Amino acid sequence: xTDPIAPPPKKDPQxxxxxxxxxxxxxxxxxxKLTAAASRGGFALQVCDACGTVSYPARDACAKCLSTxxxxxxxxxxxxxIAETTIRTSTDLYFRQRMPWRVGMVRLDAGPSLVxxxxxxxxxxxRVRMIHKLDKGGNAVLxxxxxxxxxxxxDDPEYRxxxxxxxxxxxxxxxxxxxxxxxxxxxxxxxxxAHVFVGVAEPWKPFAGQEALANTPGIEVVPxxxxxxxxxxxxxxxxxxxxxxLVNTAEHVRPGGAMDxxxxxxxxxxxxxxxxxxxxxxxxxxxxRGRGADGVNSAAAFVDVLPVSALAANPAFALHSATAxxxxxxxxxLRAELRPGGxxxxxxxxxxxxxxxxxxxxxxxxxxxxxxxxxxxALAEGIEDSFVGDVAKDVAARFYxxxxxxxxxxxx
Amino acid sequence: xxxxxxxxGVLSALAGALAGGGVEIVDLSHVLSPEIPVMVLPPEFGQxxxxxxxxVSRYDARGPAWYWNTITLSEHAGTHFDAPAHWVTGRHLxxxxxxxxxxxHLVAPAVVLDFSAEAAADEDFILTxxxxxxWEAANGKIDPGCWVLFRTDWAQHVTTPKYLNLRExxxxxxGPDASAIEFLVHERGILGFGTxxxxxxxxxxxxxxxxYPAHSILxxxxxxxxxxxxxxxxxxxxxxxxxxxxxxxxxxxxxxxRVLALVPGKGSAA
Numbered sequence: 001x002t003d004p005i006a007p008p009p010k011k012d013p014q015x016x017x018x019x020x021x022x023x024x025x026x027x028x029x030x031x032x033k034l035t036a037a038a039s040r041g042g043f044a045l046q047v048c049d050a051c052g053t054v055s056y057p058a059r060d061a062c063a064k065c066l067s068t069x070x071x072x073x074x075x076x077x078x079x080x081x082i083a084e085t086t087i088r089t090s091t092d093l094y095f096r097q098r099m100p101w102r103v104g105m106v107r108l109d110a111g112p113s114l115v116x117x118x119x120x121x122x123x124x125x126x127r128v129r130m131i132h133k134l135d136k137g138g139n140a141v142l143x144x145x146x147x148x149x150x151x152x153x154x155d156d157p158e159y160r161x162x163x164x165x166x167x168x169x170x171x172x173x174x175x176x177x178x179x180x181x182x183x184x185x186x187x188x189x190x191x192x193x194a195h196v197f198v199g200v201a202e203p204w205k206p207f208a209g210q211e212a213l214a215n216t217p218g219i220e221v222v223p224x225x226x227x228x229x230x231x232x233x234x235x236x237x238x239x240x241x242x243x244x245x246l247v248n249t250a251e252h253v254r255p256g257g258a259m260d261x262x263x264x265x266x267x268x269x270x271x272x273x274x275x276x277x278x279x280x281x282x283x284x285x286x287x288x289r290g291r292g293a294d295g296v297n298s299a300a301a302f303v304d305v306l307p308v309s310a311l312a313a314n315p316a317f318a319l320h321s322a323t324a325x326x327x328x329x330x331x332x333x334l335r336a337e338l339r340p341g342g343x344x345x346x347x348x349x350x351x352x353x354x355x356x357x358x359x360x361x362x363x364x365x366x367x368x369x370x371x372x373x374x375x376x377x378a379l380a381e382g383i384e385d386s387f388v389g390d391v392a393k394d395v396a397a398r399f400y401x402x403x404x405x406x407x408x409x410x411x412x
Numbered sequence: 413x414x415x416x417x418x419x420x421g422v423l424s425a426l427a428g429a430l431a432g433g434g435v436e437i438v439d440l441s442h443v444l445s446p447e448i449p450v451m452v453l454p455p456e457f458g459q460x461x462x463x464x465x466x467x468v469s470r471y472d473a474r475g476p477a478w479y480w481n482t483i484t485l486s487e488h489a490g491t492h493f494d495a496p497a498h499w500v501t502g503r504h505l506x507x508x509x510x511x512x513x514x515x516x517h518l519v520a521p522a523v524v525l526d527f528s529a530e531a532a533a534d535e536d537f538i539l540t541x542x543x544x545x546x547w548e549a550a551n552g553k554i555d556p557g558c559w560v561l562f563r564t565d566w567a568q569h570v571t572t573p574k575y576l577n578l579r580e581x582x583x584x585x586x587g588p589d590a591s592a593i594e595f596l597v598h599e600r601g602i603l604g605f606g607t608x609x610x611x612x613x614x615x616x617x618x619x620x621x622x623x624y625p626a627h628s629i630l631x632x633x634x635x636x637x638x639x640x641x642x643x644x645x646x647x648x649x650x651x652x653x654x655x656x657x658x659x660x661x662x663x664x665x666x667x668x669x670r671v672l673a674l675v676p677g678k679g680s681a682a
Contacts, residue, residue, distance in 0.1 A: 202449075203573070204449045204572060204573045204575060205449075205452065205573075205576070205578055206573065206578055206579070225446065227462075227464065228446040228464060229465075229466055229467070230446070230465070231446065262458055264458050264459065264461065268459070
């Protein structure tokens with residue numbers, strides 16, 4: 001079993017905060033295809049279209065038949081660990097901060113032998129289950145886990161490097177007026193968060209769920225209006241130095257096409273969905289990037305819950321879709337900007353949420369509790385792009401197959 | 413004031429009184445800030461844009477020697493003026509928009525009706541004709557062409573939930589009924605009606621007849637509204653002069669503004 005991580009002590013104000021370092025970042029285009037697969041969770045490797053050989057590390061041609069038609073596909077994750085070693089010193093700055101480090105060699109059932117990070121609970125020799133995760137530099141790396149669950153296995157220090165676990169972390173949820181924000185806050189608390197700040201705009205307006213938020217120990221309601229730059233800056237001035245995870249659940253949604261409605265609703269949508277995200281990035285991003293290696297409760301992730309219409313517009317919600325696409329674009333840039341700090345940017349794409357604005361949208365719809373579970377899973381398992389609900393999963397699958405076809409399908 | 417003064421004499425006397433404290437200036441406006449509540453409409457309608465202040469530069473890389481902001485807000489955010497064209501009843505009136513108001517309407521005397529005790533006792537207090545008649549019996553007749561300011565001390569609730577006092581059945585705050593406004597407009601010929609609340613109408617004014625009687629009757633008869641006023645507790649019942657000039661917005665339905673009142677002071681009049 002793994003020793004459970006104890007709640008970290010209060011920060012020593014005289015100690016220099018460890019500088020975030022990254023594991024080696026350069027990858028070939030072939031290897032980045034593995035990263036793309038790992039960003040969505042699951043275990044996939046290159047498989048030769050011609051002869052079926054599974055390759056690792058990523059290469060441009062099959063080592064057996066020289067075919068260049070290598071496709072990244074899910075492969076069975078089972079294998080046998082056949083050797084291990086523990087590295088106690090290194091010239092690499094990232095690993096020097098984290099010594100000792102256990103690595104091993106695994107003979108995968110699907111063929112290749114892999115050099116992998118080795119979970120502390122893996123017995124050698126023995127059966128293992130392989131996972132493919134993004135490291136702090138955002139690249140796919142392999143780790144061998146015990147075949148079954150072991151106690152506190154998510155607290156293994158090497159595993160925790162590959163996730164943004166909410167355990168012992170202080171988290172800001174940005175939109176507490178909504179059911180999604182409330183569900184996410186409660187779920188994060190249950191998942192072990194040390195403290196959850198919940199932003200509430202326009203406190204002079206009552207809202208459903210207000211009392212439950214106020215009465216939950218561990219949740220602290222804070223003033224936050226994403227449409228007001230000073231409000232965001234003031235909250236960051238107050239808690240930006242101890243915000244380890246930020247989860248943006250804000251959403252302004254109105255039905256209507258591109259030719260419907262007025263400019264005010266359109267401006268409101270961008271003010272919340274796009275510029276709100278940008279204000280959060282500007283106010284909280286720099287401090288988070290500086291605290292990526294700050295111990296057990298280091299800054300770990302910036303999560304955005306956004307509509308899957310970011311990928312292909314839903315014409316019945318034209319402006320909402322346009323803001324979602326802008327939001328996705330902003331997240332891509334933000335991901336690149338936070339990467340040097342080892343802070344992950346995670347996108348949680350949702351299908352239509354089951355709320356009053358989408359009452360007329362036929363099911364399946366997504367309940368706030370489903371989104372909350374997805375946020376916790378994304379953090380706990382280090383999944384960069386997750387898709388909540390059947391609609392989001394379906395749109396994503398179609399989009400990655402052919403965006404143009406998906407565009408037409410969305411308008412039928 | 414002696415009646416034989418000509419215009420130059422009046423202004424000269426005023427300048428002396430302002431300098432000597434015989435006439436004081438009272439600010440009747442709230443600070444324009446994002447924290448000031450704005451009216452809430454059913455969400456499927458267009459909404460009142462709140463105050464937003466975006467810094468352009470502040471002696472920094474965006475402009476090294478200067479500080480300035482871009483502001484965005486509704487015509488009806490913060491302490492603001494309602495022109496006749498704001499309401500459907502006033503849509504066909506001449507000079508109904510803020511860019512086209514007679515200038516002598518922008519500087520006018522004001523009477524202050526103190527119903528702060530009634531408003532404290534009843535958040536849905538409704539001002540009626542009978543209240544006005546009682547007030548006149550005690551304070552004298554309301555003059556034509558003056559502002560009537562309805563004091564409720566509601567200004568002290570600004571930025572708190574009590575200001576709109578929103579519940580599931582809507583907002584709750586004091587305001588007039590049709591009998592009061594009909595009386596002020598048709599029998600007293602007032603210039604306009606001013607309140608400390610978010611609107612000239614009561615929070616539950618949509619349930620009165622006609623709905624929103626202050627908006628409906630005032631604007632339908634070319635009269636004005638002033639809302640979100642502050643400092644009414646510093647005005648005398650009679651004798652104040654109000655400076656209430658909205659921004660000159662093309663075809664504007666209203667405007668945020670700085671409302672100033674001249675009141676008799678304790679200092680020298682000369």
